[in-house]
Amino acid sequence: MDALLGNLDLWGQATLNTVVLFLGGGALALALGTIVGAMRVSPVPIARAVGTVYVNLVRNTPLTLVFFFFVFGYPKLDLPEIPFMPLGIIALGIYTATYVAEVLRAGINTVPVGQAEAARAIGLSFGQVMTLVVVPQAFRSVVPPMMSVFIALLKNTTVAAGFSIAELAALRATVADSPNRPGTVMEILLWVAVVFVVLVTLLSLVQRHFEKKWRIVR
Template identity: 50%
Template sequence: MDLMVIADNMPAYLAGFRLTAQLTLVSGAGALVIGLAVAAMRVSPLGSLRAFGAVYTELLRNMPLTLIFFFAVLVLPQFGVVLPFGYWTAIICLTAYTSAFVAEAVRSGINAVGIGQAEAARAIGLTFGQSLTSVILPQAVRSVIPPLINVIIALAKNTSVAAGFAVVELVATGRRLAQQNPGDVMLLLVGVAVFYLLFTIPAGQLANLLERKVAFAR
């Protein structure tokens, strides 16, 4: 094994890492917005909204991410919906998949807030939306942030699925380098793992720190 192979291919690693980080951040932001909306539906007083939120969450949470990619690439075009192959397909699929886990984490945080808080908000004339945004969510934030960070960590690892759909992130970069350097496959894959750890370990430590702070505050 030539230990210099990683240094020689550092630009390729960095390009793959940047794309992985970009997929994670853009998809994570989109998943947060959609997940909050779905979580609000799941605790809505309207039965139709609760039903939609439950179906959306359970369907996506229990479906393999790879199958969602195949559905977007192979099935949607048959109904006239053609997504741009590659980066934006990955963003859409990762966002939709992750939003279900965000919704469930937020819903759990909302349910952890005492029911008396919602009753008090209604007693002073606040609507459901006002109660949720002004009273319930601010109290749920402390318990929601640590699991949300874990969801983002899972998202960062899930970006590897995009390697099979013409997106050159870290895994695709490692596969390409391994094909070019068949004698150093193991070392090149170790390099891919190290770059994933550079993202996931600090995020995991942050989640642990926040969990300890939440436990102390309680």
């Protein structure tokens, strides 16, 4: 327990940074992924093409390379300076948005076509049809796969440790390499795994809550 109790200050900060990365990246991924998912099923060919190119390009790029671009490439573009934490959130959000878009697109395809046609028949625009009729139903049908995407996002926050962001995976170097801090590399890694198991368990509880709630609503 010394590896945990002797480093509570570092564990608290690292866990907080991990949660911030997860929540920030998840919010961005959900917003951007919803837009891209709608573009993927849009009747406008250009919108479908842009959505397809974005998904295929970003999803097939390793997350580490995405981080490399934002952490090392972005500063060379002479744009306003952004701290590493927001850059990490942007990298995670843009990458995860491709998976959110594909899951949502699959959910949209499960909504009966007649409902969208009926909505258009009463004068709703494509945007209104998507936001008021199709997307809400699609989200209800994709809770399990969507939660799997967010669990993967939580695990992907460990990539940020290699880019000067002090999250849980960075504790291995911070604690184990310090002579004034108790804990070996293996002990630190085991406790990091325990924390991630707890966080994933919490996400699973959230998943079951929404599944139960929306099953009743439907």
